[in-house]
Structure formats: C-alpha cells, structure tokens
Amino acid sequence: MRQQKSHEAGTEPPPSDAQMQKTLANLVNALDRCLPVPLGTQLRGLIEFGIALGELPSGQRLPSVREFAERAGIAPMTVSNVYRELRLSGLIETKPGAGTFVGDGHSSDGLHSSAMRKLQRRVDRLLDEAEALGMAPSLVASMVNARAARSRSSSRCLRILMVGNFLDTTQKYADRIREQLQPSDSIQATTVEALRAAPLSPFLFDLCVTLAHRRGEMEALLPAGVPVVGLSFIPSEETRSLLATIDPMARVGIVSVFPEFMAFMKPGVQRFTPHVSNTDIRLITAPDLPEFLQSLDVLVYASGAEHITKDLPAYRLAIEFQYVPDPHAILQTLLPAIEKLRTEIPKKE
Structure with a gap:
C-alpha cells in the first residue's frame, strides 16, 4: 500500500527500474505485427542484436516474462521460450530474487577489472x-x-x-x-x-x-x-551520413538477410532517417522482392545482400547498412x- 501511494504521489522509480522500463518500451515498440516474422523470433532477434550492437549492455535488467507479455500483448509462453533459448546460449541470466539480466560475457577478459x-x-x-x-x-x-x-x-x-x-x-x-x-x-x-x-x-x-x-x-x-x-x-559513419542525405519524399525500402534482424533493422534505419515517412521492409527471401525493389527510390540493404543491387536500375540509390567494431x-x-x-x-x- 505504501509503495502504491508513493507511486501515485509521483515518486521517481529507482534508476535501475527506470532503465528497465525504457528497455521494455523500446522492445515493445520495435515489435512489428506487419512483418512476416513471428513475434517470438522478432523478440529473440531484438535482444540478440541489441547485445551485439551495444543497445543492451551487460548487466542490463530485462522485464519479467509476465510484464513483457502483458505490455506487448503476446502469450507469456512465447516470451518464456525466448528467454529460455537466450539463457541456454549464455546471452542472458536469471538471478533468483533479482530478475533477468543481460549476461556479462566479458567477465574474463578485463572489461570490468x-x-x-x-x-x-x-x-x-x-x-x-x-x-x-x-x-x-x-x-x-x-x-x-x-x-x-x-x-x-x-x-x-x-x-x-x-x-x-x-x-x-x-x-x-x-x-x-x-x-x-x-x-x-x-x-x-x-x-x-x-x-x-x-x-x-x-x-x-x-x-x-x-x-x-x-x-x-x-x-x-x-x-x-x-x-x-x-x-x-x-x-558506420559512412552509413549514418548516407542515410541522413536521403530525400524526405523518397520511397525507402529495407532488405534484411535474417528474419530475426528485421525488427531491429527497421527502427535502426529510421533512427538516421527521421525525415523520411515512406519506409517499408522485406526479407531477402520474400516472394515479391523483385517487384518491391522496382518500386523504390532508395534501397537500404543488410550486409550479405549485396547481390540484390544488380536488380536495381542504375539511377536508384543503394546503401549498405554497415556496422563497424x-x-x-x-x-x-x-x-x-x-x-x-x-x-x-x-x-x-
């Protein structure tokens, strides 16, 4: 009861809780029901690539299964299965009584020494x-x-x-x-x-x-x-610069190689193109990929999809979404x- 009154009075949550709520909001907002990829696959990719690309640092607390399922409007079993797979791969860990956290994959190589x-x-x-x-x-x-x-x-x-x-x-x-x-x-x-x-x-x-x-x-x-x-x-700096120069009225298409990367890649592109409103995404194996490519003014493709650029007219702009260490x-x-x-x-x- 006291906690409830404190919350109603406007007391700020502890920093760790505030960060977790921000993580929860980012993950939920990135889930896209229009993508031809199951939500469980999207969630796993968001966490996996979030770790790989520094969005989710080691030690970051993740929302509980119940909290995420309620906020995202998906089955608790879906979230539970994703968390289980990530635990088995060593990417996240559960601490009894404390919650679920991004694993510290660098404990042995001096990061926190x-x-x-x-x-x-x-x-x-x-x-x-x-x-x-x-x-x-x-x-x-x-x-x-x-x-x-x-x-x-x-x-x-x-x-x-x-x-x-x-x-x-x-x-x-x-x-x-x-x-x-x-x-x-x-x-x-x-x-x-x-x-x-x-x-x-x-x-x-x-x-x-x-x-x-x-x-x-x-x-x-x-x-x-x-x-x-x-x-x-x-x-990469080159990728960020090229995305920033896209015409606001351009039709921008994004092509991902991995299904689990789609939910991460689209907001990643939009982060550097907030001035562009017409953005869509396809998986590289999509049946309508040729027609999709022909409808674009600008193609943004994931590394590994270079071969699809040969199907673009010469005057179309193609940007590889490159990452660097x-x-x-x-x-x-x-x-x-x-x-x-x-x-x-x-x-x-």
Missing part, C-alpha cells in the same frame, strides 16, 4: 597534467606509443581469428582491428559457417574475436583453451585481452 579502471584514472591524470603544461593530447599519445614500442621487442606475437556471418564484411572488421595490433601480429577472417564445416587445431590461433551475441557459440565450436572475445558493433569495445574489451595474452607462455604444439 580494477586494474583497467586504475590505469584509466592514471591516463586521465596524465592528460590533465599535459594540458596544464600546454601539451596536446596527440603529443602525449605519440610519447606513450614510442615508449611502448621500445618494450615490444620481447612481447609475444599473436595470431587472431575474426569470426562473423559473411566473409567480406568480417574481413572489413578484421582490417579495423588490425590498426590496433602490432605489425608482427596476424589476424584472419572467417565465418561461423566455415568453422562448422572445418574445425580448427588449437594451435592455429591465440585468440578469437566475434560478435558479442555469438561468443558462447564460438566457445563451443573452437578447441578448448582458445579464448573468445565478443565485441559490440555500431553503424565499437571503438570503446576495442579499447575496453579487446586490447586488455590481447595484452594479457602477450605476457602468457605460448601453447606448445
């Missing part, structure tokens, strides 16, 4: 001191890089495997990550499908990098002892894991 926080504070103090002395941050970075280079000769060279859904886009991810590696390190791109077809020797790679929501899957596919780092991704995830998750491996004794073949 006290050592990293301590170093970050020291870096901040160093930059503050440099600013007081009139030194630019770029000069400080150059000094740190030069100092680190002198100590790299004895550090271990690493062989890294980048695993994604499509080889071309995964190679682009690998190229981005390569910029953060030492010249003697190597990084090779491959796909989940290729790994399933040809299991790897445990001595071929020192580290695997993949999308955040595929980390558990990679740990099951790879030989024991190969650490796996899951990264979150963000829309989140720089913050590289800094806070991948680089600590890499530096930890450099100090370890390599495996003997």
